[in-house]
Amino acid sequence: MFADRVLSGMRPTGNLHLGHYHGVLKNWVALQKQYECLFFVADWHALTTHYDTPEAIEQSVWNMVIDWLAAGVDPSQAILFIQSKIPAHAELYTLLSMMTPLGWLERVPTYKDQQEKLTEKDLTTYGFLGYPLLQSADILAYRANRVPVGEDQIPHLEFTRNIARRFNHLYGKKAGFEDKAVLAIKKLGSKKSRLYNELRNRYQEQGDESALAAAKSLLDEQQNLNMGDLERLFGYLEGGGKMILAEPETMLTPASRMPGLDGQKMSKSYDNTISLREDPVSVNKKIRTMPTDPARVRRSDPGDPAKCPVWQFHLIYSDDQVKEWVQQGCKSAGIGCLECKQPVIDAILAEQKPMHERAKMYEEDPTLVRNIIAVGCEKANRLAEETMRDVREAMGLNYS
Structure with missing residues (x-):
């Protein structure tokens, strides 16, 4: 309706x-x-x-x-x-x-x-x-x-x-609502009127939800009824009044x-966000200074991506090949944390580039x-x- x-x-x-x-x-x-x-x-x-x-x-x-x-x-x-x-x-x-x-x-x-x-x-x-x-x-x-x-x-x-x-x-339910509903049913034609009444009774007497759905579909198909009649019939169907x-x-x-920079949910209350239109220099700095797996104190220390907030960003922004590279490189200390972060930086900046472009004219002319x-x-x-x-x-x- x-x-x-x-x-x-x-x-x-x-x-x-x-x-x-x-x-x-x-x-x-x-x-x-x-x-x-x-x-x-x-x-x-x-x-x-x-x-x-x-x-x-x-x-x-x-x-x-x-x-x-x-x-x-x-x-x-x-x-x-x-x-x-x-x-x-x-x-x-x-x-x-x-x-x-x-x-x-x-x-x-x-x-x-x-x-x-x-x-x-x-x-x-x-x-x-x-x-x-x-x-x-x-x-x-x-x-x-x-x-x-x-x-x-x-x-x-x-x-x-x-x-x-x-x-x-x-x-x-205005005065005469039911009488008007009965008249509206007759406008459906004899065959559809019988079907409507049968489905209405099945729903109201037995709580048959499939009958209710079928009756609504029947009404949705009607082209010859005005909006007022349709509203009455939808309301009468469920035992109510006009569907206002x-x-x-x-x-x-x-x-x-979307994770925050600290691994928690991204939220202003946690001060761990990257704004939609944040300056690329700021985005670069925020990602590069993100905390990583505490076990990686030195470049040569192996780590576990599951314990690193940066990995949560890879799950969103990186394809399978990059994720495999991160898993292997982190666990073997074959890559450093800054190397691991670079694909995330590149992906976020790529996502934001069209945003900056679309926003430019609105920023210049409010x-x-x-x-x-x-x-x-x-x-x-x-x-x-x-x-x-x-x-x-x-x-x-x-x-x-």
Whole structure:
């Protein structure tokens, strides 16, 4: 019923690094070629934990968008926008909060986890508690039915699905809904009407998920029904009402294997990152001064790549021939640590070269970035307003 639409966002909390590229941006570049994609700067989300240092957000916003463009995100293929520039995010967040049980928010796993990790911050705020609901509003405002997330974000997506389901249940059943659904069924024709009713009964009476899938496929194929009738039939199928908000499906992204310079996960909090657009001289210096296997005190000492942080980079950047050369050379002391590091340096610089080239014109003329975002915000606003018109009508707020 709803178009295949992907939505994803990132918080502007500083320069992006290679961990962001391998964990998120490479996936965005692939998705934009397959789906209608919306990628947004989650500046309000940054305030949920950085509410006391807002001055750093603005510059981070523009730097992050340049990083996206440098990585290959294409504004001709995807809509790029800033969360706070689209009023629908705040409006839908507020309206959804009226029907969201408090216990649902308190049970989101990251709520207590983040409070325990960020002990230096006072996170006993309404904004932090409501973070998952704002995330839901971000998704539901665009009826995005595909959301790429890591495993740690799956509970947030399930929360969003529950919010959409609850909203549709509360506000999708207008007076006469069932009568209109029955009339819509007749428009399918006698044969398809019987099949729809049979599949609906099998799902509702026996919980047959295959019957539900078959019925949805049947409706997806219908060309002669208007959007209103289709929405009613999708809602009637599951025993609910009109499908006003789309339930998003999880697109699980592979966990990023990008290590930091010290062998831990690459993270700004560990001060072990290489930025997407880092100067080549700096990249060279950082890799050359990386720690290696402690057993290799002298050039003639054999080592074990498994105990060396540099090996983690070879797993990402080197082919089988180079990896074999590293294994043999390290264990036999046939190569030194600086020799071992050079292929990694070369590979990272090669990866970053097109990023520097793509970023150059945006760095020289920041108005280009602002224009891209302005166009993206206009497109995003139109899509969100389509949803909000239906939401306001469903909640009885379209009076004048």
